[in-house]
Amino acid sequence: xxxxxxxxxxxxxxxxxxxxxxxxxxxxxxxxxxxxxxxxxxxxxxxxxxxxxxxxxxxxxxxxxxxxxxxxxxxxxxxxxxxxxxxxxxxxxxxxxxxxxxxxxxxxxxxxxxxxxxxxxxxxxxxxxxxxxxxxxxxxxxxxxxxxxxxxxxxxxxxxxxxxxxxxxxxxxxxxxxxxxxxxxxxxxxxxxxxxxxxxxxxxxxxxxxxxxxxxxxxxxxxxxxxxxxxxxxxxxxxxxxxxxxxxxxxxxxxxxxxxxxxxxxxxxxxxxxxxxxxxxxxxxxxxxxxxxxxxxxxxxxxxxxxxxxxxxxxxxxxxxxxxxxxxxxxxxxxxxxxxxxxxxxxxxxxxxxxxxxxxxxxxxxxxxxxxxxxxxxxxxxxxxxxxxxxxxxxxxxxxxxxxxxxxxxxxxxxxxxxxxxxxxxxxxxxxxxxxxxxxxxxxxxxxxxxxxxxxxxxxxxxxxxxxxxxxxxxxxxxxxxxxxxxxxxxxxxxxxxxxxxxxxxxxxxxxx
Amino acid sequence: xxxxxxxxxxxxxxxxxxxxxxxxxxxxxxxxxxxxxxxxxxxxxxxxxxxxxxxxxxxxxxxxxxxxxxxxxxxxxxxxxxx
Numbered sequence: 001x002x003x004x005x006x007x008x009x010x011x012x013x014x015x016x017x018x019x020x021x022x023x024x025x026x027x028x029x030x031x032x033x034x035x036x037x038x039x040x041x042x043x044x045x046x047x048x049x050x051x052x053x054x055x056x057x058x059x060x061x062x063x064x065x066x067x068x069x070x071x072x073x074x075x076x077x078x079x080x081x082x083x084x085x086x087x088x089x090x091x092x093x094x095x096x097x098x099x100x101x102x103x104x105x106x107x108x109x110x111x112x113x114x115x116x117x118x119x120x121x122x123x124x125x126x127x128x129x130x131x132x133x134x135x136x137x138x139x140x141x142x143x144x145x146x147x148x149x150x151x152x153x154x155x156x157x158x159x160x161x162x163x164x165x166x167x168x169x170x171x172x173x174x175x176x177x178x179x180x181x182x183x184x185x186x187x188x189x190x191x192x193x194x195x196x197x198x199x200x201x202x203x204x205x206x207x208x209x210x211x212x213x214x215x216x217x218x219x220x221x222x223x224x225x226x227x228x229x230x231x232x233x234x235x236x237x238x239x240x241x242x243x244x245x246x247x248x249x250x251x252x253x254x255x256x257x258x259x260x261x262x263x264x265x266x267x268x269x270x271x272x273x274x275x276x277x278x279x280x281x282x283x284x285x286x287x288x289x290x291x292x293x294x295x296x297x298x299x300x301x302x303x304x305x306x307x308x309x310x311x312x313x314x315x316x317x318x319x320x321x322x323x324x325x326x327x328x329x330x331x332x333x334x335x336x337x338x339x340x341x342x343x344x345x346x347x348x349x350x351x352x353x354x355x356x357x358x359x360x361x362x363x364x365x366x367x368x369x370x371x372x373x374x375x376x377x378x379x380x381x382x383x384x385x386x387x388x389x390x391x392x393x394x395x396x397x398x399x400x401x402x403x404x405x406x407x408x409x410x411x412x413x414x415x416x417x418x419x420x421x422x423x424x425x426x427x428x429x430x431x432x433x434x435x436x437x438x439x440x441x442x443x444x445x446x447x448x449x450x451x452x453x454x455x456x457x458x459x460x461x462x463x464x465x466x467x468x469x470x471x472x473x474x475x476x477x478x479x480x481x482x483x484x485x486x487x488x489x490x491x492x493x494x495x496x497x498x499x500x501x502x503x504x505x506x507x508x509x510x511x512x513x
Numbered sequence: 514x515x516x517x518x519x520x521x522x523x524x525x526x527x528x529x530x531x532x533x534x535x536x537x538x539x540x541x542x543x544x545x546x547x548x549x550x551x552x553x554x555x556x557x558x559x560x561x562x563x564x565x566x567x568x569x570x571x572x573x574x575x576x577x578x579x580x581x582x583x584x585x586x587x588x589x590x591x592x593x594x595x596x
Contacts, residue, residue: 090596098545101589102552105582109559242596243541246533254541255533262548287564287578294581301588459518466519467526511559 020166024342031346032180035199035353039184039192048382052189052389053121053365055282059194064279064288065295067197067354069303070204071276074355078208078307078348079157083325084252085311089239091252093304097242099261100300103270108293110509111271111436112280116289118507120281121369122362123274123432130435130507131499132443133374138450140370142424143274147363148396149420151356152403158352159404160329174404177349181356182397186390193357194279200350201299207347208306214335215313228316239312251472260422260475264482268425272432275362356400364392422474423461426482427453434489436509439501445493453485545593553586 020028046052084092120126124143128136159173168176184192219225229236238244246253270276283289314327317334321327332344368389377384427450434441434449460467460477468476562578563571574580 093596097589097592098548101585102548105552105556105585108578108582109556109562240596241538242593243538243545245538246530253533254538258541258544285565287562290562290578294578294585297585298581301585301592463515463519463522466515467522469526469530 020341020345021338023339024345027339027342028346028349031203032349035196036180036183038199039188039196041188042184042192042195043187043189046187046189046191046386049368049385049389050382051191052386053361053369054278055189055191055194057282058284059191059279059282061283061288061292062295063194063198064283064292065299066201067194067279067358068276068292068296069299070197070201070351070354071279071358072300072355073204073303073307074154074157074351077303078351079160079325079328081307082311082314082328082331083323085308086315086321086327087324088250088252089236089241089244090304090308090312091238091242091244091250091257093308094242094252094257094261095266096300096303098257099266100270101297102262103266104293104297104300106267107270107277107280108290108297111432112277112289112293113286114436114507114509115277115281116283116286121278122366123272123277124366124370126507127431127435127446128370130504131431131441131446135431135443135446135450136370137374138447139428140366142428144363144366144371146420146424147275147359147366148399149403149406150359151363151396151400152406153420154352154356154359155400155404156406158349160325170404174401177352177356178397178401181353181360182393185357185360186393189389190279190282190361193361194282196357197354200354203343203350204347204354205302205306207344207350208310210340211331211336211344212306212309212313214340215310215317215331218335219313219316225313225316229312232315232319236315239315247469249471251470251475253470256470256473256475256479259479260477264426264429264478265422265475267433268429268478268482269421272425272428274366275358278358278362278365360393360396360400363396364389367392367396419461419472419474422478422481423457424450424454424481426457426478426480427485430482430485431489434486434493435507438490438493439504439508440493440498441489442493442496442499444496445489445491448492449485449489452488453481456484457481542593546590549586549590549593553583556582556586 050056081092081095115123115126118126118129120129122140124136124140127139155174155177156170158177159168159170162168162173162176163170184196188196216222216225219228226240229239238248238250243254243257244250244252246255280289280292283292310331311324311327314321314331318327318330321330332341332348336344368385372388372392373380373385377388430453431441431446431449435446457477457480460473460480464473464477470476556579559579563576566572
């Protein structure tokens with residue numbers, strides 16, 4: 001038994017010595033040492049804040065596309081998506097299909113080109129240009145705080161799986177991942193993040209393919225899987241449907257998927273999440289930035305097969321698990337021979353590190369450019385902001401380590417993740433979309449939209465067990481928060497003075513480019 | 514306060530629930546496919562999305578990113594037709 005905060009009753013059970021053989025350990029160690037040294041080596045080329053935060057705007061498109069995908073698929077998705085597929089069926093694939101592809105196409109042709117041309121470092125900075133500095137600061141603080149909490153979630157997810165696989169104490173795993181990702185992000189900035197991510201993307205696909213193949217062979221192929229799941233009874237009738245009725249006991253009923261995910265959470269994430277978009281800002285050209293997004297969309301098509309497939313097979317191989325999130329590590333432990341465990345475990349670490357590095361780098365960028373440079377130390381040298389960025393990298397890694405135990409209180413890690421997002425993503429999307437498409441939207445309207453939207457989501461979360469019929473109704477809450485944010489922004493903008501036309505020139509979408 | 518607010522919102526929540534429950538899944542599938550089709554048509558109406566000309570040579574049609582977008586949406590539609 002390992003206790004992190006014994007006074008809060010927060011202890012973890014060590015599940016034995018795990019299944020990592022010497023060869024598995026060797027693979028994992030070579031991988032971890034390799035990417036760390038690679039990041040340190042890249043650090044030699046980082047001379048100023050533009051290099052550190054935007055990779056000198058010199059990133060190749062293929063690396064950006066791969067990095068986008070693997071940053072989105074953290075250890076959280078490996079564990080959480082497989083867990084959700086185990087519990088609820090393939091409806092969770094909507095998160096990678098309708099909840100991804102359309103938004104990425106809109107990102108490629110509308111949003112990313114405007115960000116790239118504006119030469120901004122962050123999305124809050126863009127909102128500051130479009131609206132005002134108060135909106136910029138508000139959004140920067142929201143993102144900046146959420147990213148730090150998210151680091152804690154990532155660390156905990158990884159530690160949970162390492163605990164099951166290797167029997168490592170939770171806190172040791174948290175410290176290990178924090179140290180590795182901290183080192184290469186500290187030295188190499190966004191360049192290290194994106195290039196290491198592209199290696200990790202290859203590893204993630206290989207590792208996921210291995211576990212998918214072996215799991216599917218064990219259940220007798222796709223036909224065998226279907227037969228066995230259907231034989232489990234009427235509770236599993238929708239497990240092979242992407243579209244399920246809203247009265248199904250899952251958070252993924254079609255209405256929530258359409259209104260909450262496809263219309264709100266997905267665009268908010270792919271168009272406005274700094275941790276995702278930041279790498280596109282570092283593309284060599286506008287065309288490269290667009291191309292990288294489409295590559296990301298293409299790779300995303302395969303994710304449900306790779307990540308959700310093992311969760312589905314796990315339902316047949318290990319029925320009755322109390323917590324669906326246990327299925328992915330359980331499959332690794334149960335199915336794979338020595339050597340392959342090492343590769344899949346390295347893939348798992350790749351998924352984890354690729355998300356942590358992105359959120360860490362983005363949190364650092366936001367706090368340096370939108371808060372520190374704006375309010376504390378203006379007009380300093382590029383090297384000064386580089387040093388501040390590096391110091392903040394260390395500070396945020398440390399904060400993430402101490403926030404990790406909070407995640408242990410949520411029954412579903414994936415639900416915890418999207419719950420945080422659905423509180424403010426809807427209102428943020430509302431002001432982003434209105435800012436792009438409606439000249440009349442102004443700063444006062446944006447503040448009102450954020451305030452009412454966040455109040456709406458907070459209230460609905462407070463009332464969720466009394467108002468909604470499904471578990472974890474975050475998709476519906478995101479929709480209503482978006483709608484209220486939209487309404488408030490429109491009403492207040494119409495009631496107040498518009499932004500001067502010269503201020504918003506080049507920031508409003510025109511089909512001709 | 515919590516109970517009062519919940520009572521206030523409950524009738525609206527129930528009405529919306531009955532409304533979405535009355536939509537058959539076949540229609541829902543058509544809505545999803547319709548969104549993907551509309552997006553593909555919109556992408557085709559955009560100006561050409563080719564790279565900047567190099568040495569005065571105009572890039573060929575297959576470098577136009579609009580066609581890649583349409584291909585992606587087509588693949589996506591197939592998944593929603595199958596599952």
